[in-house]
Amino acid sequence: MAGKLDLDPRVVARARKLAARAGQPVVDLARSHTTVSVERAVLRLAGVRGADADGIPWVNRLVDAVREDVGLGHGVAVPVFHALASTGVEDVTVLAQKAAAGAVRFAVPDKKGEITAARRAASRAARAGLKQVDRRRAERDRLIKRYGDPKQRPWIYLIVATGDIYEDIPQAQAAARAGADVIAVIRSTGQSLLDYVPEGATREGFAGTYATQENFRLMRAALDETSKELGRYIRLTNYASGLCMPEIAALAGLERLDMMLNDSMYGILFRDINPIRTFVDQRFSRQVHARAGIIINTGEDNYLTTADAVEAAHTVTVSQLLNEFFAHEAGLENWQLGLGHAFEINPDLPDSFRLELAHALLARELFPDAPLKWMPPTKHMTGDVFRGNLLDGFFNLAGALTGQGILLVGMMTEAVVTPWLSDRDIALQNVRYVLNGAGNLHEDFTPGPFIRGRAEQVLTEAIDLLERIVDDTLLDAIADGTFGIMKRPADRGKGLDGVAKQDEDYYNPVTEGLE
Amino acid sequence: MAGKLDLDPRVVARARKLAARAGQPVVDLARSHTTVSVERAVLRLAGVRGADADGIPWVNRLVDAVREDVGLGHGVAVPVFHALASTGVEDVTVLAQKAAAGAVRFAVPDKKGEITAARRAASRAARAGLKQVDRRRAERDRLIKRYGDPKQRPWIYLIVATGDIYEDIPQAQAAARAGADVIAVIRSTGQSLLDYVPEGATREGFAGTYATQENFRLMRAALDETSKELGRYIRLTNYASGLCMPEIAALAGLERLDMMLNDSMYGILFRDINPIRTFVDQRFSRQVHARAGIIINTGEDNYLTTADAVEAAHTVTVSQLLNEFFAHEAGLENWQLGLGHAFEINPDLPDSFRLELAHALLARELFPDAPLKWMPPTKHMTGDVFRGNLLDGFFNLAGALTGQGILLVGMMTEAVVTPWLSDRDIALQNVRYVLNGAGNLHEDFTPGPFIRGRAEQVLTEAIDLLERIVDDTLLDAIADGTFGIMKRPADRGKGLDGVAKQDEDYYNPVTEGLE
Amino acid sequence: MSIVRPYGDATGDGMVQLSFTLPIPHDKRAEGAAVQLAGKMGMDPAMLVHAKQMGDGFTFFVVYGKVNHLVDTDKVQVVERDFPLLSAKEVNAVIKRRLRRRLNVVGACIGTDAHTVGIDAILNLKGIAGEKGLEYYSELSVTNMGAQVSVPDLVETAREKKADAVLVSQVVTQRDAHLLNTRAMSAAFREALPAGKRPLLIVGGPRFDELMAGDLGVDRIFSRGTTPREVASYLVHALVGSSS
Amino acid sequence: MSIVRPYGDATGDGMVQLSFTLPIPHDKRAEGAAVQLAGKMGMDPAMLVHAKQMGDGFTFFVVYGKVNHLVDTDKVQVVERDFPLLSAKEVNAVIKRRLRRRLNVVGACIGTDAHTVGIDAILNLKGIAGEKGLEYYSELSVTNMGAQVSVPDLVETAREKKADAVLVSQVVTQRDAHLLNTRAMSAAFREALPAGKRPLLIVGGPRFDELMAGDLGVDRIFSRGTTPREVASYLVHALVGSSS
Numbered sequence A, B: 001m002a003g004k005l006d007l008d009p010r011v012v013a014r015a016r017k018l019a020a021r022a023g024q025p026v027v028d029l030a031r032s033h034t035t036v037s038v039e040r041a042v043l044r045l046a047g048v049r050g051a052d053a054d055g056i057p058w059v060n061r062l063v064d065a066v067r068e069d070v071g072l073g074h075g076v077a078v079p080v081f082h083a084l085a086s087t088g089v090e091d092v093t094v095l096a097q098k099a100a101a102g103a104v105r106f107a108v109p110d111k112k113g114e115i116t117a118a119r120r121a122a123s124r125a126a127r128a129g130l131k132q133v134d135r136r137r138a139e140r141d142r143l144i145k146r147y148g149d150p151k152q153r154p155w156i157y158l159i160v161a162t163g164d165i166y167e168d169i170p171q172a173q174a175a176a177r178a179g180a181d182v183i184a185v186i187r188s189t190g191q192s193l194l195d196y197v198p199e200g201a202t203r204e205g206f207a208g209t210y211a212t213q214e215n216f217r218l219m220r221a222a223l224d225e226t227s228k229e230l231g232r233y234i235r236l237t238n239y240a241s242g243l244c245m246p247e248i249a250a251l252a253g254l255e256r257l258d259m260m261l262n263d264s265m266y267g268i269l270f271r272d273i274n275p276i277r278t279f280v281d282q283r284f285s286r287q288v289h290a291r292a293g294i295i296i297n298t299g300e301d302n303y304l305t306t307a308d309a310v311e312a313a314h315t316v317t318v319s320q321l322l323n324e325f326f327a328h329e330a331g332l333e334n335w336q337l338g339l340g341h342a343f344e345i346n347p348d349l350p351d352s353f354r355l356e357l358a359h360a361l362l363a364r365e366l367f368p369d370a371p372l373k374w375m376p377p378t379k380h381m382t383g384d385v386f387r388g389n390l391l392d393g394f395f396n397l398a399g400a401l402t403g404q405g406i407l408l409v410g411m412m413t414e415a416v417v418t419p420w421l422s423d424r425d426i427a428l429q430n431v432r433y434v435l436n437g438a439g440n441l442h443e444d445f446t447p448g449p450f451i452r453g454r455a456e457q458v459l460t461e462a463i464d465l466l467e468r469i470v471d472d473t474l475l476d477a478i479a480d481g482t483f484g485i486m487k488r489p490a491d492r493g494k495g496l497d498g499v500a501k502q503d504e505d506y507y508n509p510v511t512e513g514l515e
Numbered sequence C, D: 001m002s003i004v005r006p007y008g009d010a011t012g013d014g015m016v017q018l019s020f021t022l023p024i025p026h027d028k029r030a031e032g033a034a035v036q037l038a039g040k041m042g043m044d045p046a047m048l049v050h051a052k053q054m055g056d057g058f059t060f061f062v063v064y065g066k067v068n069h070l071v072d073t074d075k076v077q078v079v080e081r082d083f084p085l086l087s088a089k090e091v092n093a094v095i096k097r098r099l100r101r102r103l104n105v106v107g108a109c110i111g112t113d114a115h116t117v118g119i120d121a122i123l124n125l126k127g128i129a130g131e132k133g134l135e136y137y138s139e140l141s142v143t144n145m146g147a148q149v150s151v152p153d154l155v156e157t158a159r160e161k162k163a164d165a166v167l168v169s170q171v172v173t174q175r176d177a178h179l180l181n182t183r184a185m186s187a188a189f190r191e192a193l194p195a196g197k198r199p200l201l202i203v204g205g206p207r208f209d210e211l212m213a214g215d216l217g218v219d220r221i222f223s224r225g226t227t228p229r230e231v232a233s234y235l236v237h238a239l240v241g242s243s244s
């Protein structure tokens, strides 16, 4: 597939180097801060489970209590495991319950020995969590070996979004039987701004189902059954995004989810989450994903729902390069990088389809080893569902022609409703027709001057923009509305109060295990 | 566009030579016979107009009367114009009326002088008809100069089929406003087997509207208005096909139709019309089309509705080569050859779309100067109209990728109803999207081994079949079910009794003017 | 499960999709008119999701919404196969044993209809969907008259061939052509032959309602997706009696 | 033209297209059930043209047919624009002349809804469809609170900014989220502020029924395809009075 555009390798190398330079200050920021959610993720891996009667998870209660007493700057691990030792409580969840009742005080011990002991205990607990993640990864490898990967590229990715995990499950299984390789359970609107992860099986989402550990478990178990039935490992996707990104990443690792939506800037831009909060959470969650063997899906496609897909094409490229840099830095390998982009050019534009090919091929050739995530048209979809199905067909064709890795199946009712059962069936039929009938057309696809010229132009614009970002800093670029025309200053946005600078003695037993 | 397949010019030349050898005996047959419809066409050009109270045209009454008295072998011109002279009737239509009332007897005069006089009178009358045809052609050239041709290739061809000329007209105008370049008025079922051309404006067709001179006139006038309104000359199409092919060709010439469906074998295969009748009528009608500057559309697409589009692909090629030979022989030029083919491969077949491209490109490169007529999927269309619109989109794409000349717009309701107003609108929107967004994709289309191999294979099979036809004769091949799996022996089929061998003294003032 | 509702993405949501054209230009009133129609069809709420003017005086609409109608599957009327489905072997055996002569079948596509693919699929050796057509059955004698056969010709041939059954295909339905032609055909047979001598009359085509046999004056109607075996089995059932 | 019917390809033919899923496996009975539903919706005859089983227990249907309902365009209820459409210049002039202060507008996308493109199109300078948004109007003072704003925050900000009008967007409609949120919002304003002090309440979003304003407790609803000028003109009309 590679090499159709004849990109100049020196130009490509320059783009990567600029992305690294633009990203490094943010990495430094992430390494020197922590957040409530990072700390809660640590506690989850260290074994805290469950929630109080109001549904507030014990990890939240515990982190809040620690923070009240000593702040976050030291990390919660030492205060918590020190308290565990000093109160004689055996179980961290019990400790959390006691702390919530006001029965425990937290402190950073003065004595070096106590610190070392607390660190050691914390580390042991965290390692147990990570071991579970490792077991899950090995289990996935085994199941893939047993049932096999999808027969074709791109993998076919379908969403379910009923709001009720018990409606989602049969719909997901039906979708897999109808040909889906990857099932994504869309989250309820609003979950991204919850500063806790709900508990248990849920039936009450709006336009999506809450991401909870139990929902993860139920769906993964159901899809394991279906994988067996079909002789094909069905992957499960959810969202490590929003205020609880690190924790959800941990839960995904614990419950063997296979892919997670996880973007370095999506929360900032589209959920108005504070940039620093996001970057810190981001790095931790990616370290977990790296360990868990989870493929991340980044969110560049979203930019094209607010910005124009032609004008802003280079911002997608820049974001992909940044996402790649942050991902590599956090330990993710190329096969784990489902970099996002989308078929969102105004279909009335002359040569719109060829522009799509140019953009998609540029992504393909810039990131030859990444399983690119190819998103369907949404912005220019209308209530004309007949036209919608046609556009989705050309989207599928563009995916096949440019060797995309993960094909998010478009629905003809995009502008109308969250997908109906029949919409998915019609959409899958569309994908099957295109991949079966024209899937090999890339053999006959040799971009001419128009497509090559456009790809080159986008790459040049991307490099120009990266240069400006290196000069101005990424945080300023975000504040200026560079991505998705959303202006997000570094000192604003939700969740900023959950960020803390790491003290000298900051300790995080999970990061320790992951770096 | 040419040259993507690198066809061996020697192989192509051989295919053409074989087609000429296979076709020549049929040409000889056509030159040595006449039919009732050929003779009626002569009389129409010579000025006979109108119909009796039962709607039977005077040309029919007149030819029947001549035939009764002297047979058809001499041609009707001499007996008729001799009778005109000898009865002193001034007008041929009046003569026909008298003849129908039994008041005239026809004979071939014995005297050379009388024969010469009759011939001269007939020739003068026929020349007046042909002059009218010539005027129409000049008028078309003028209007095209004034209003212009469509901006794009392929031309967009839409059908109307209400059965009522007064519903057809506004629908045709609406279609042109919505983007159609060519309007085809579909004929009522059954007209092809009528051995006369109905008269007047009609409102009573089934699944189509009768082809009548008045309907032609009304529609052409309406589209002239629309051409003016749109600044684009809108072409009008009908069917010179069935038992009255020669007459309809003449009427088309007289009323400035621009294209006519006109195939050398369609009537034989799909209307069970006698092969000899068809070939004789065919040659005459093509001579008229040549004179009138009318583009013919051949009917190879139909074969693929009864035969399998992959298995029978080479029969389409063979038929195109034969249609080309017959057309050239009758005086048509390459720009007038809308050779037919269709997107009819089972969409469930692997690589179905690429096979379509191979077939369509083969036609394109075999006939580089012909405005190929590209027909949409019909056979594999179902009541699933969402899928139908998708298939039509890929059909449109194949047309653009392979440089087809005339794009017959597919309807999502193909398997359901004759097109609704909204179906046409949705279909045109589909065409516009594909041509606008991907119309130039041919720049990036360089067939690889699969497509080239398939095209070569079809051409080879076509040559093998032509060799067999040369050995066995075309009439036997038709009798054996070679085309469209329809078996049609030369001595069977409708309309055989309307065929006559030309006598030594056969005279036809129109052919004289056309050869 | 006897009472069901349409299903969009949750049990009982009653959701359907509807599209149509109204002969009025596009404006707010037209949109209201579209919603009014959807309402009369039982959609409530009806979401008008697409409206597009076509030409001067027409607007195309797409509407999504919930219908409140219940579907009672117990009350559905269908022509269920009320005869056993036999293999070609069985068909031949029963005819041989019971009738002791070949069964005569005459088929045609009548009126101006020229769509022979359907009747050919039933009659010709080649068949359809992996099943051979009636010509393959050694105990059936098949005459396929082809397309655009006039009713008098059909009656004449049926008489001549001593047809036990006449199979007629009708594909074109515009202006109810298929119904008109079928009625004309059955009337002609009623007129031409006395009740006992009349062949079994069967029509088929993709748009027939199988419940209309009585109305159209025929013995049986076959619709979309019919296979030759079903027809052969029905012939045996109706003309020869049960296979046991 | 007051009484019309759907138009397929001839005046008065009444033809429509319908698709839906029934939660039953595909068989003849299911097809009958689909036709039954179409019948209850007023389609007669109803042609079932496509049926496809999905998974174990669902079947998707496409039906074409004639509906007998008449549409009376005189009886259509629509919210017609009952105020003059002003230019930005006129809007500013009227406010300046009559109100003698800038008009305060607070906008937000409330609840968990994060679709800001619609409200941004109305409020932001950039606007939509070639029209500038309300920020462009010199006599309007606009506060755009963005996405996922809670109702208490909105009420608080409206009070603080002395809002003359509050503009709320709702795009997500699943499980009637837009209706629930709008009702909660209008109730909160009713509770927090006395009648005379309450700002004008406007909601917008693509799936609202503009007739529901009273029901939802708001002053006006704007749906699909709204442009900023319409909103500005309405604000002037409702808050400042006629432009003359």
Ligand code: B12
Pocket: B161, B186, B187, B188, B189, B190, B207, B208, B270, B302, B305, B306, B378, B379, B380, B381, B382, B413, B414, B415, B416, B417, B418, B419, C112, C113, C114, C115, C116, C117, C118, C119, C121, C122, C128, C167, C168, C169, C170, C171, C172, C173, C174, C202, C203, C204, C205, C206, C207, C222, C223, C224, C225, C226, C227, C231
């Ligand atoms: C192939 C085809 C043609 C071919 C026919 C070749 C031939 N020798 O038959 C050609 C190209 C010649 C043709 C021409 C026309 N066609 Co045509 N054609 C079709 C097409 C694409 C497929 C039909 C088909 O072959 N189906 C496959 C067979 C196997 O299915 P079937 O007929 O339903 O048969 C099955 C059952 O119904 C049943 N069955 C059928 N008959 C019988 C009889 C008995 C006794 C039994 C037991 C069972 C049975 O068993 C069969 C096997 O399962 C359809 C569109 C579509 N996709 O459906 C249009 C279609 C049928 N055609 C149509 C029209 C209008 C025409 C024309 C009139 C257009 C014109 N004005 O030029 C012409 C003229 C035809 C005429 N005079 O009748 C319309 C009919 C519209 C309507 N509902 O009234 C259609 C639907 C296309 C459209 N949307 O406009 N056509």
Ligand code: B12
Pocket: A161, A186, A187, A188, A189, A190, A207, A208, A270, A302, A305, A306, A378, A379, A380, A381, A382, A413, A414, A415, A416, A417, A418, A419, D112, D113, D114, D115, D116, D117, D118, D119, D121, D122, D128, D167, D168, D169, D170, D171, D172, D173, D174, D202, D203, D204, D205, D206, D207, D222, D223, D224, D225, D226, D227, D231
């Ligand atoms: C862009 C988009 C997004 C972007 C939003 C970016 C942003 N900053 O707004 C992103 C990618 C973030 C997104 C995310 C999601 N989306 Co979204 N999204 C869309 C999309 C593609 C276009 C919406 C849009 O921008 N329209 C253009 C604007 C200009 O039109 P408009 O909103 O109708 O506004 C006009 C009028 O309605 C009116 N108007 C609107 N508001 C107001 C207010 C006032 C006061 C006035 C006067 C007028 C007015 O004026 C505007 C201008 O004319 C639609 C699908 C589609 N094609 O419609 C789905 C869609 C709206 N999304 C949907 C969903 C479900 C989601 C998610 C919940 C999915 C998930 N679970 O992850 C998420 C989460 C969002 C959340 N929490 O709300 C669904 C909603 C289904 C439903 N009917 O309930 C849709 C329909 C897609 C689908 N079929 O599933 N989405």
Ligand SMILES: Cc1ncc(COP(=O)(O)O)c(C=O)c1O
Pocket: A187, A188, A189, A190, A191, A192, A239, A240, A241, A242, A261, A262, A263, A266, A297, A298, A299, A302
């Ligand atoms: C990276 C990423 N996160 C999250 C989401 C979904 O939104 P929310 O976080 O509100 O569930 C998306 C939407 O596509 C996304 O791309």
Ligand SMILES: Cc1ncc(COP(=O)(O)O)c(C=O)c1O
Pocket: B187, B188, B189, B190, B191, B192, B239, B240, B241, B242, B261, B262, B263, B266, B297, B298, B299, B302
């Ligand atoms: C050459 C030709 N003639 C005629 C027809 C139409 O049939 P009829 O002659 O019955 O009008 C077709 C159908 O597409 C055709 O291709």
